[in-house]
Amino acid sequence: MTANHPGGMTDTLSTTHEPVASVTGPAPDPVYWLNRDDAEARRLILQGRLYHPSTRWVLLRAGLRPGMKVLDVGSGSGDVALAAREIVGRRGTVVGVDQNAEILPVARARMRSAGYSNVTFVPGDIRSLSLRDDVDAVVGRFVLKYVGDPLTALNAALRHVKPGGLAVFQEMNFTLDSMTTDPRVPLWDQVWTWICEAAVRATIEPAMGYRMREVFRDAGLTQVEMQLTSNVGGGPDDAVYDYVAASLRSMLPMVVSSGVATAEEIDIDTLSARLRAATLAKDATVKYPNLVGVWGRNPLPG
Numbered sequence: 388m389t390a391n392h393p394g395g396m397t398d399t400l401s402t403t404h405e406p407v408a409s410v411t412g413p414a415p416d417p418v419y420w421l422n423r424d425d426a427e428a429r430r431l432i433l434q435g436r437l438y439h440p441s442t443r444w445v446l447l448r449a450g451l452r453p454g455m456k457v458l459d460v461g462s463g464s465g466d467v468a469l470a471a472r473e474i475v476g477r478r479g480t481v482v483g484v485d486q487n488a489e490i491l492p493v494a495r496a497r498m499r500s501a502g503y504s505n506v507t508f509v510p511g512d513i514r515s516l517s518l519r520d521d522v523d524a525v526v527g528r529f530v531l532k533y534v535g536d537p538l539t540a541l542n543a544a545l546r547h548v549k550p551g552g553l554a555v556f557q558e559m560n561f562t563l564d565s566m567t568t569d570p571r572v573p574l575w576d577q578v579w580t581w582i583c584e585a586a587v588r589a590t591i592e593p594a595m596g597y598r599m600r601e602v603f604r605d606a607g608l609t610q611v612e613m614q615l616t617s618n619v620g621g622g623p624d625d626a627v628y629d630y631v632a633a634s635l636r637s638m639l640p641m642v643v644s645s646g647v648a649t650a651e652e653i654d655i656d657t658l659s660a661r662l663r664a665a666t667l668a669k670d671a672t673v674k675y676p677n678l679v680g681v682w683g684r685n686p687l688p689g
Contacts, residue, residue, distance in 0.1 A: 414535035435466025449682035461530030465494030596679025608683030
């Protein structure tokens with residue numbers, strides 16, 4: 388189908404998608420451990436602001452250029468699509484796809500606010516997309532960890548990428564050594580342990596960032612490169628306290644129901660303030676979780 392959106396644009400993407408449960412594969416999809424409400428939309432926007440420089444750098448390093456046509460999978464509130472649009476400019480196009488149709492009005496509103504008329508969004512599943520035309524690049528952030536078989540999902544996306552075209556993804560590692568403070572702050576250790584344990588309970592691959600090398604290789608991509616980045620902060624005004632507290636709030640129902648921690652232990656309403664106070668008490672530096680960027684190219688014929 389062809390989808391019309393505000394701004395008079397018509398998508399060149401046609402989608403058919405079925406519930407995740409109908410997608411067959413060697414492993415079921417991990418539990419989506421985050422809420423899908425207004426608070427989560429705000430958290431995603433904050434996350435996008437924090438990781439925008441890293442994502443934009445990876446897209447540029449991978450070879451995204453003005454005039455390209457880009458498919459953004461797992462668009463959410465549109466942060467990666469925004470970064471891609473900044474690079475491809477007016478002569479390029481960006482089409483964003485997300486299974487959660489309820490978040491896409493937020494993404495569309497942000498594009499209108501930015502004055503971008505060549506970015507559109509449609510609901511869909513990365514594994515069952517139908518594109519009218521091939522794209523120059525497929526991009527995504529924090530997407531493949533939510534599918535049971537990342538290789539199958541990546542191969543499905545690559546079917547729409549031109550020979551020699553790009554695949555660029557970023558994933559976070561949910562391993563205990565991925566986030567730390569210096570000097571050590573026990574509250575941070577506890578919070579990050581809860582989040583890592585929740586990832587295990589949700590059957591999310593803890594080291595998805597590192598595993599992307601294997602996934603890209605098995606997909607037949609060439610010129611594969613990787614880059615690990617990590618924001619580093621601290622001090623009274625850093626956004627990390629609110630971001631981590633908001634993330635844990637969003638996954639709180641899953642954390643509590645799976646027995647990782649009780650609501651009383653977490654005390655979510657005071658968590659941001661307690662993280663800030665504990666960090667300032669030790670004048671600690673906070674290293675955000677590892678974010679691994681991976682990029683490669685679709686093989687050329689012959």
